[in-house]
Amino acid sequence: MQTATDSKMECVLGIDVGTSRVKCALVNTAGLSILQESSVDLGELQTSSVTGASERSVAGIQSSLESCLDKFDTALLTSVRAIAVCGQMHGCLLWSSTNEQTPSNLITCQDGRCDTNFLSSLPQTRQPVAISSGYGCATLAWLQRHCPEQLKGYDCAGTIMDYVVWALVGDDDRGVLMMSNQNAAGWGYFDQANMSWETDLLAESGFPVHLLPRVVSVPAIAGRLKSSWHGIAGGVLVGVALGDMQCSVLAAQPNTTDAVLNIGTSSQLVAIKSTPLDHLPTSVLKVPYFSQQTLIVAASLSGGNVVKTFVSTLRSWLGELGLPCPIEEEIYARLMTRAQDHMTTTLRVDVRLWGERHTPNQRGGLENVAEDNASIGDVASALFRGIVENLHSMMTAKVLQELKVTRLLGSGTSLEKNDVLRKHTENVFGLPLIIKPGVGSPLGAAKAAILLY
Structure with missing residues (x-):
C-alpha cells in the first residue's frame, strides 16, 4: 500500500x-x-x-x-x-x-x-x-x-x-x-x-x-x-457513467489480435472490431467502446455464479443430511484440488442455470453421466469446463478467426484464482491464455477518468 x-x-x-x-x-x-x-x-x-x-x-x-x-x-x-x-x-x-x-x-x-x-x-x-x-x-x-x-x-x-x-x-x-x-x-x-x-x-x-x-x-x-x-x-x-465490460477491456489494453476473457460473477469474451463482420450469430453483440470504436462481445449470464450456486447446493445437502458443513472457502479449495485429477473427465455439464439472453428458455443439465465419472472431482472439473465451453459456443472459432484473434487475455477473480479453469480455457479455445492480474474494471474506469482531462 x-x-x-x-x-x-x-x-x-x-x-x-x-x-x-x-x-x-x-x-x-x-x-x-x-x-x-x-x-x-x-x-x-x-x-x-x-x-x-x-x-x-x-x-x-x-x-x-x-x-x-x-x-x-x-x-x-x-x-x-x-x-x-x-x-x-x-x-x-x-x-x-x-x-x-x-x-x-x-x-x-x-x-x-x-x-x-x-x-x-x-x-x-x-x-x-x-x-x-x-x-x-x-x-x-x-x-x-x-x-x-x-x-x-x-x-x-x-x-x-x-x-x-x-x-x-x-x-x-x-x-x-x-x-x-x-x-x-x-x-x-x-x-x-x-x-x-x-x-x-x-x-x-x-x-x-x-x-x-x-x-x-x-x-x-x-x-x-x-x-x-x-x-x-x-x-x-x-x-x-460507463459500462464495466468496456472498462475491463480498457484496463487490459489488448492488441488488435487479442480477445479479453473476463470470468467474474458472469463471463464475457470481447474483441475490438478490426474488420467488417456482416453475419454474426445471435449470441454475439456489437457494443460501443471508446472513441467511436466497437466491441464484438459474447456476454454470458453464467460464470462464477454457477460455481457459487454449486457450493451453496453442496452446503445445503450436507445440512439436510445432518452432517458437518465446511465453510465456503474450504469447499472451493477442495473442489479445485479434486478437479486437478480429472481434467479429462467424460462428464459434461451445461451451466446455463439462468439460460442466456439469446436462448432464455434453455437450461443446464448433465450429459454422459456414468458410474466411473460421477466423483466430486469429475463434477467440479466438468463444471469449470462447462463455463468455458458455454462461452466458446457463443463466440465460435469461426468468429474468432474472422477477428484474427491469436491469444486470450484473462482477467477476473475466477480466472486468477482457478488453475483448472485456466487450463480448460486453453484446451477449449486452442489459444494461449495470458493472465493479467489486477486489470479489472475499476482500473479501466480510472484510465477513462484520465481521458476527461
Whole structure:
C-alpha cells in the first residue's frame, strides 16, 4: 500500500458498481499504477413478491460505496483530480430529480420478470439484438404495464452508475440526465449508429419515453463534484457513467489480435472490431467502446455464479443430511484440488442455470453421466469446463478467426484464482491464455477518468 509522499502526485478514482460488490481503485496518473484498491460485498438481494425478480436496495449500494472509500488513505484521496464510475450496463432504477421521493430499488441485469410471452408482446426493435429480461427498457415496459403506480413521482431513470454520478455532481450539472452510449446499448431499443432511442416504436405501446435519458458518446464530462467527499475536493471532474465490460477491456489494453476473457460473477469474451463482420450469430453483440470504436462481445449470464450456486447446493445437502458443513472457502479449495485429477473427465455439464439472453428458455443439465465419472472431482472439473465451453459456443472459432484473434487475455477473480479453469480455457479455445492480474474494471474506469482531462 502506497501513500501520498509526493505532494505533486495526482491520481484518479475508478469505481465499479458490480452485480455482487463495489470495487474502487486509486490510480497514479503518471505511471497508471494502482496505488490502493478496495472492495465491499453488496450482500443479499432484496425480497420481492414478483416472480423472477432480482432487486437491490440503492441505499445499501451507496453504503457499500462509502465503505470502500473509507478504506483509502485520506492523503491519496486529496490528490484525486477526476472520477469515473462504471458498472453493470443493463439494470434500471428510478429517482426524482428534486429528491422528493426515495429512489426505487435497483432492478438488476439478472432480473427475470420479463418472460418470453411478455417480451414477444413488446414492439419489434429495428436493432440486430433482441430485447431481453433485465434490460432497462424491458424493465420500464413491464412496470408501465403491470405496476404503473411505481413510476409515479419519478422523472429520472438510468443505471445504478448513472444514479451515482447524478448524486455526485452539483445542481448546475443536473439539468439533463446523461447516459453513455455504452449503457444505452445495454438497455435495448437504442440505435447505435444514430445515437437515438427508438421512441417512435416505444411511444406507440405506451412506454414512458419521457424517462429515457439523453445519450452521449464517451469519454464525456457529466459535471463536477458538488462538495468534498472523503477528502476529495469539490469541483473535480466526474465522467458520464460507463459500462464495466468496456472498462475491463480498457484496463487490459489488448492488441488488435487479442480477445479479453473476463470470468467474474458472469463471463464475457470481447474483441475490438478490426474488420467488417456482416453475419454474426445471435449470441454475439456489437457494443460501443471508446472513441467511436466497437466491441464484438459474447456476454454470458453464467460464470462464477454457477460455481457459487454449486457450493451453496453442496452446503445445503450436507445440512439436510445432518452432517458437518465446511465453510465456503474450504469447499472451493477442495473442489479445485479434486478437479486437478480429472481434467479429462467424460462428464459434461451445461451451466446455463439462468439460460442466456439469446436462448432464455434453455437450461443446464448433465450429459454422459456414468458410474466411473460421477466423483466430486469429475463434477467440479466438468463444471469449470462447462463455463468455458458455454462461452466458446457463443463466440465460435469461426468468429474468432474472422477477428484474427491469436491469444486470450484473462482477467477476473475466477480466472486468477482457478488453475483448472485456466487450463480448460486453453484446451477449449486452442489459444494461449495470458493472465493479467489486477486489470479489472475499476482500473479501466480510472484510465477513462484520465481521458476527461
